[in-house]
Amino acid sequence: MDDAAQGRVTTPMGKPTSNPYPEMYERDHNVQPAAFTPIYKTTVLRSPRNALLTMDHSLSETTGPVFNHNELGLLDNDLILNYAKDGEAIGPRTIVHGYVLEENGRGLPNTLVEFWQANAGGRYRHKHDTYLAPIDPNFGGCGRTLTDENGYYYFRTIKPGAYPWRNYTNSWRPAHIHFSLFGEAFAQRLITQMYFEGDPLVAICPIVKTIPDQGAIDRLVAKLDMNASVPMDTLAYRFDMVLRGRRSTLFENRLEGN
Numbered sequence: 445m446d447d448a449a450q451g452r453v454t455t456p457m458g459k460p461t462s463n464p465y466p467e468m469y470e471r472d473h474n475v476q477p478a479a480f481t482p483i484y485k486t487t488v489l490r491s492p493r494n495a496l497l498t499m500d501h502s503l504s505e506t507t508g509p510v511f512n513h514n515e516l517g518l519l520d521n522d523l524i525l526n527y528a529k530d531g532e533a534i535g536p537r538t539i540v541h542g543y544v545l546e547e548n549g550r551g552l553p554n555t556l557v558e559f560w561q562a563n564a565g566g567r568y569r570h571k572h573d574t575y576l577a578p579i580d581p582n583f584g585g586c587g588r589t590l591t592d593e594n595g596y597y598y599f600r601t602i603k604p605g606a607y608p609w610r611n612y613t614n615s616w617r618p619a620h621i622h623f624s625l626f627g628e629a630f631a632q633r634l635i636t637q638m639y640f641e642g643d644p645l646v647a648i649c650p651i652v653k654t655i656p657d658q659g660a661i662d663r664l665v666a667k668l669d670m671n672a673s674v675p676m677d678t679l680a681y682r683f684d685m686v687l688r689g690r691r692s693t694l695f696e697n698r699l700e701g702n
Contacts, residue, residue, distance in 0.1 A: 472690040475657035483650045485611050501631050510628065511556045513590055520588050523561075523601035527584030534580050535564025537601035539680035540638070541672055544625060545596045547689030551595020556626040559599065560586040564607030566619075575607050600678070605641070613648050618645035618652070625685065634695040638683045639665045660694050 479491035519526035524533045544555045562568045562585065565577030569585050583602060591597045604619045618639050625634045639646050646652055646665065655661050663686070672680035685693045 455553065472657075472692075475655065475660035476695065477653040477654035477656065481654040485650075487654075506631055507628075511554060511590060511626065516588065516590065521599035522548065523559075523585065523587045523599065525600075525609050526587055528582040530583050533563070534603045535583075535605075537678040538600060538601050538603040538619065539598070539672060539674070539678050540666065540683055541596070541669075541680065542666075542682050542684040544591050545595060545684060545686045547686065549648065551590055551591065551593075552687070553593045553595060555591040555597075556588060557591060557597045558586070558588040558624040558626075559601075559621055560574070561601065561604040561621045562607060564602050564605050565619075566607030577605065577607070602695035603679075606643075606645055615650060616645055618643045618649050621686070625687075633697070634687065635697045636685065636693055636695045637664060638681075640681060641665055641667050655694060663691070663693050 479487060481487045481491075496645060517526070520592075524537060527533070538557075544552045546552055562573075563577070563580045563583045564579070566640065567573055567575045567577040567579060569583070580602075587599055587601070589597050589599055601621070604621060606616050606619050608614070608616050620640075621638045623636050623638060625636075626632060639652070646661070652661060652664075656663075666681035666683035669680045669682040672682065674680075687693070
């Protein structure tokens with residue numbers, strides 16, 4: 445692990461300095477997918493044709509709200525139980541955990557982390573999802589949590605299933621979980637997706653294939669973490685999210701940079 449990843453700062457002479465907050469590292473724009481990517485068919489109509497404009501944020505966008513643990517329910521981070529009516533959600537019981545980090549590897553506390561997903565059969569609880577897989581009456585498919593003082597988050601869920609989608613003939617989305625991160629204001633929102641290690645559909649997914657850099661794809665894949673698993677109960681996956689710098693997680697709503 446290099447100095448930046450460990451949070452140390454060095455001068456041009458290579459000597460450590462006590463300054464813990466150097467200038468932000470530039471994002472590597474070579475890893476970003478192009479807005480117009482015909483293999484992902486919906487980009488043909490919705491990708492911009494002109495240069496993007498940068499708009500100033502209003503005061504209401506850049507101040508508040510501040511989230512705290514008192515606003516969360518006891519089961520907000522437990523998708524196995526938080527929608528249960530007459531039993532637990534059905535499917536492979538799964539823990540997802542990790543850290544929300546800045547570019548020097550420091551954890552970011554009190555970050556609101558929201559997540560949503562399909563059920564174990566690959567179907568969302570949404571009126572426009574018409575996939576043939578059945579709805580699980582005990583699974584709502586969404587939750588939220590706050591990172592602790594070290595930037596750590598944790599939740600329980602059911603491993604989502606793959607599902608077909610109308611891109612080209614026989615297109616399938618890999619199992620994935622959507623994430624939304626909120627900073628200190630609503631304008632500071634980042635959205636990404638997490639995939640699962642070992643899923644063969646990741647390599648052939650048209651959406652994933654729009655990303656030109658394999659390292660950026662790898663950072664979207666959660667690694668199996670047997671040390672955090674519960675024996676005879678639950679498998680665990682580790683997924684860290686880095687907000688800035690050349691090791692930044694790819695955020696789909698901030699392709700121009702975080």
